[in-house]
Amino acid sequence: MRLDVGGIRFLTHPTFDAGNTVYERATSTLTKLRGPALDPASVGPIDAVLLSHDHHFDNFDRAGRTLLASRTVFTSPLGASRIGGAAVGLEPWQTRELASPEGGVLRVTGAPARPSP
Numbered sequence: 001m002r003l004d005v006g007g008i009r010f011l012t013h014p015t016f017d018a019g020n021t022v023y024e025r026a027t028s029t030l031t032k033l034r035g036p037a038l039d040p041a042s043v044g045p046i047d048a049v050l051l052s053h054d055h056h057f058d059n060f061d062r063a064g065r066t067l068l069a070s071r072t073v074f075t076s077p078l079g080a081s082r083i084g085g086a087a088v089g090l091e092p093w094q095t096r097e098l099a100s101p102e103g104g105v106l107r108v109t110g111a112p113a114r115p116s117p
Helices: 062-067 076-081
Strands: 002-005 008-012 023-026 029-031 048-050 072-075 086-088 095-099 105-107
Touching: 072 076, 076 086
Parallel strands: 008 048, 048 072, 072 086
Antiparallel strands: 002 008, 023 029, 095 105
16 A cells, blocks of 8 residues: 655555565465556655565565665564664554654654454
8 A cells, every 4th residue: 555644655565576476485385366456666656664564475575675675664673673774663652753845744653463363
C-alpha cells in the first residue's frame, strides 16, 4: 500500500518479486503465485517504508529490499538489526518524527502486535 501523508510518501510491505519466484528456507520452500499488483515504476518515489516484520517474503521480498535499500524503513528493533542501513527499530509506543515538506511534523509510532497462529 502506498500512503501519501503530509508530503511524505510511505510504502507498506514492499513485495515486487515476479510470480513463480521460489523462496527456499531451511524448513520449507515457498512459491509466490502472482506478481505484484503494481510494478515499482508505477509506485513512484518513496520516502519511507512501514514494515511490521521483515522475515517473511510476503512482507518484504528480494525486489522490495533492493528497491528500498536506501530508504528509511520503520520496523521492529529486531527487524532493524537484520535489515541494517537506514532501518529504524521502534519499540511499542516509541515515536520518531519526520519533518514534512508541507510544514510541520509527522509522527511514526511503533504499535505492539503479535501475529496469530
